[in-house]
Amino acid sequence: xxxxxxxxxxxxxxxxxxxxxxxxxxxxxxxxxxxxxxxxxxxxxxxxxxxxxxxxxxxxxxxxxxxxxxxxxxxxxxxxxxxxxxxxxxxxxxxxxxxxxxxxxxxxxxxxxxxxxxxxxxxxxxxxxxxxxxxxxxxxxxxxxxxxxxxxxxxxxxxxxxxxxxxxxxxxxxxxxxxxxxxxxxxxxxxxxxxxxxxxxxxxxxxxxxxxxxxxxxxxxxxxxxxxxxxxxxxxxxxxxxxxxxxxxxx
Ligand code: SAH
Numbered sequence: 001x002x003x004x005x006x007x008x009x010x011x012x013x014x015x016x017x018x019x020x021x022x023x024x025x026x027x028x029x030x031x032x033x034x035x036x037x038x039x040x041x042x043x044x045x046x047x048x049x050x051x052x053x054x055x056x057x058x059x060x061x062x063x064x065x066x067x068x069x070x071x072x073x074x075x076x077x078x079x080x081x082x083x084x085x086x087x088x089x090x091x092x093x094x095x096x097x098x099x100x101x102x103x104x105x106x107x108x109x110x111x112x113x114x115x116x117x118x119x120x121x122x123x124x125x126x127x128x129x130x131x132x133x134x135x136x137x138x139x140x141x142x143x144x145x146x147x148x149x150x151x152x153x154x155x156x157x158x159x160x161x162x163x164x165x166x167x168x169x170x171x172x173x174x175x176x177x178x179x180x181x182x183x184x185x186x187x188x189x190x191x192x193x194x195x196x197x198x199x200x201x202x203x204x205x206x207x208x209x210x211x212x213x214x215x216x217x218x219x220x221x222x223x224x225x226x227x228x229x230x231x232x233x234x235x236x237x238x239x240x241x242x243x244x245x246x247x248x249x250x251x
Pocket of ligand 1: 011012052053078079080082171172192193194195218219220221228
């Protein structure tokens with residue numbers, strides 16, 4: 001891929017913790033509350049930052065990466081809750097498309113549920129080339145000894161990876177009812193988180209190719225708060241670092 005500048009985003013400090021040291025990234029200054037770090041890898045500049053949680057934080061971060069740092073492509077990584085029967089804790093889910101599950105202008109000006117006004121998309125497609133690279137990276141991550149050790153007994157079976165729809169919204173999903181509701185409304189949805197579809201909208205509007213790679217921390221049900229925290233403490237840093245390293249190494 002011939003991008004010269006690539007942005008790498010994680011939402012939470014735990015997910016971000018190992019990235020700058022792994023790539024020897026140096027601070028390139030702050031914009032508002034966010035610090036940006038850069039490293040040169042294989043002739044490319046990589047810009048790393050921690051977006052903070054939620055769609056507004058993620059959209060603001062993606063905009064800064066494009067407008068102030070001139071990134072030409074973007075990867076968002078971090079943890080997510082599993083929806084549906086496929087993905088389990090410890091698996092990796094790569095987005096082929098992303099939906100903002102909390103946008104609803106149904107009945108107003110003829111919009112459908114999930115449709116983003118004026119952009120006229122409900123599911124925003126991720127870039128096919130970056131997504132292919134993210135899938136190859138995910139295939140390595142789930143076999144990686146360091147990752148499998150970090151996940152340990154949190155994963156009840158050997159980790160694997162999936163590609164499908166990721167839903168994003170400004171809500172932590174932690175009940176079977178909410179989980180089933182999302183599954184009913186967004187057929188084939190595999191994971192839920194709080195940033196991906198916001199990054200997707202910014203990238204679609206700015207015509208910047210992007211991919212989203214999420215590690216499953218919980219099942220978005222009654223146990224989600226507990227599972228999420230345990231995963232965050234035990235495996236989120238290593239998982240994000242492994243994912244980004246495998247991705248960057250394949251660009
Ligand atoms: N309780 C935490 C907030 C967690 S928000 C705190 O006080 O700091 C959850 C973060 O992990 C978000 O960045 C989101 O993208 C991701 N995530 C993981 N599991 C999720 C779930 N079940 N629902 C929504 N987001 C989830």
